[in-house]
Amino acid sequence: MTTQPSEILDDSAPETASPERLPLDAWHRSRGGRMVEFASYEMPIQYEGIMAEHAWTRTHAGLFDVSHMGQLAFSGDDVDAALETVLPGDILGLKTFRQKYSLLLDEDGGILDDLMVSRRPDDFYMVVNGAMKFEDIGWLREHLPDDITMNHMEDHSLLALQGPEAGAALAELIPETADLYFMQCNAFTFGGHDLWISRSGYTGEDGFEISVPAEAAEALADALCALPQVKPIGLGARDSLRLEAGLPLYGHDIDTKVSAIAADLGFAISKRRREQGGFIGHGRIAKELTDGVPSRRVGLSIDGRLPAREGSLIFVGDAQVGMVTSGGFAPTVGAPIAMGWVATPHCAIGTALEIEVRGKRLAAKVAPMPFVPHNYRRLKPGA
Template identity: 60%
Template sequence: MSDTYDLARSAGEKPPVLALPLDAWHRARGGRMVEFAGYHMPVQYEGILAEHLWTRAHAGLFDVSHMGQLVLRGANAAQALESLLPGAFATLKPGKQRYSLLMGDDGGILDDLIVTNRGDHFYVVVNGATKHADIAHIATRLPAGVTLEHLEHHALLALQGPDAAQALAALGLAVESLAFMEAAAFAWNGVELGVSRSGYTGEDGFEISVPASHVEALADALLAQPQVRPIGLGARDSLRLEAGLPLYGHDLSLDIDPVEADLGFAIPARRRVADAGYPGAAQLAQAFAQGPARRRVGLLIEGRMAAREGAEVLADGRTVGTVTSGGFAPSLERPIAMAFVETALAVPGTALTLSVRGKSLAATVTPLPFIPHRYVRKGAA
């Protein structure tokens, strides 16, 4: 069931903090709730370190129902998407997904998102903190004959880790047929689930769209599997940082373009031209032609102190960049960070200094991701 989005909802006063469909479920299992993206969400259960390592070794269940689930329908839906995003969607085959970016008129990033071709419509997942602005931006730019729905009565779960496929198979879901960035509909206890082999931890895993009225039963069934534990926002953030994945509002923003963010892979050659037809296309074409003045890089930090967002990056006493994400990496047992630095200094092995609360920390530029991705790709052994 879905509701057509009403533009009037994007105006007016800030709404109260909302409860996820699984709010009571999280609290009953010891979830420590915090406000995030307009919702009460669990930041942790038994502890961030334990939850992080459990997900890397087994399977972690994340509630990401705060994210926006959208449906675009119409004969020209693919063309409509290409007028908004720099990706190629006219060639996206049914059952396939593609990472893309919602662009501002000046070439900055409004949001990053995932688009799925479900055959008779496109399914789009946007970030929770930006979803209402995204919906308003998209809705006002759609041509006649293309409709936008916000699936407000659907929840979204992410099951991540090497045991995720086994746990879903135990529920009778034949998800082994999917490879990374593929999606399909599955029936479970008479309920239709939209399942994709994707996620934001760097591990193999799945995202599951389920009617909110059935999400508690599905969460219970998954948690009954011995390899599955509930995981909070804290571990979700440390997992994505180790995987070198940018977070909107931190590593991506209107002040950052896709070229300097090292997201050029999401923009095919035919869409890197000034007349490609999406917002910011001319600025992006220029960025590709000239090359970026700064780049997103990974940093390995000496010692035990973490560098957080906003920390200055220095070279020979001169400020050359800024940390956008940072923290302790449980899998590496050391602090790491992502930062934007001058392009000449973005070479792996470059020694830099971070200024953190009046202290200088030694750091070294390192390739991203910090740990290898373990996605299950088609054709892989």
């Protein structure tokens, strides 16, 4: 059976006449990467096939080029307090060499983007979605104080090494990375170049995201793919992996029309921030925590083999109660799965639903997420 990425070709970024090329463009093409336009870049969607690449990442280690993402650095006096005005997370309490998932919210509490933010010894490092990076940069410049310096790290590539053998593979090149646990990060060197590495990723597997100077990216990619555990993996498998992991894709599962609470992303808003506020969008967050939300992001398991794609309508009887936002065949699960927005009265795990696909109604039910258990290398509590 073949599979296709759930929504990866339906990018929300505006089309450009001539998409940009990644620093590793020739590297991808030389390895048989099939290139497509995504987030205004030409990017590899697959090499030997999405199913094979998905399975390899679940069992070994896959190398993803995510250099289309926006890498930003923030510095200045009281930069952590300044970031708390635009992010709902506990930035003041974020320890050095730690990172966390966070959000950019608009004045109405809608989600402008989701992101990762890390505290480094001298600044903060942030990774935002590629399709939204220029909008994010403009919004941050507008809302942060003038004395906060923001550096768009356009001279850096970003590589993601993901899979159960990722730790052992990277440790062969950089032994000190073996000491990192999930959501920890630090500076390392490779071939005389400075790297910033976090133990994180967007596949549900153990792994790393590696910020590397663009001129050193090819040497690092060559060294990693020379290891028997590692193969290059395209965007198609990255999308099917993140769907199995229950992770939302910006512009599809989340956007400005929805809130963090309804999207089941409330964990990104600490208790202190919920109570004290002081960030853009807090009014809606506070109201929804008190009053509830009309619909929620849920997981969906689907009977049969036919996948439900983005835009498929969800029903209970004759009443439409929601819509699919991401969907596809899940190779690890061996069945079609989806994410979607469903009216709150029908969001309980196990609730029977129907999804309309090609004029047919497919039996489905609300399913717990993740669909495949996360495999992060977590630090034990108290350690």
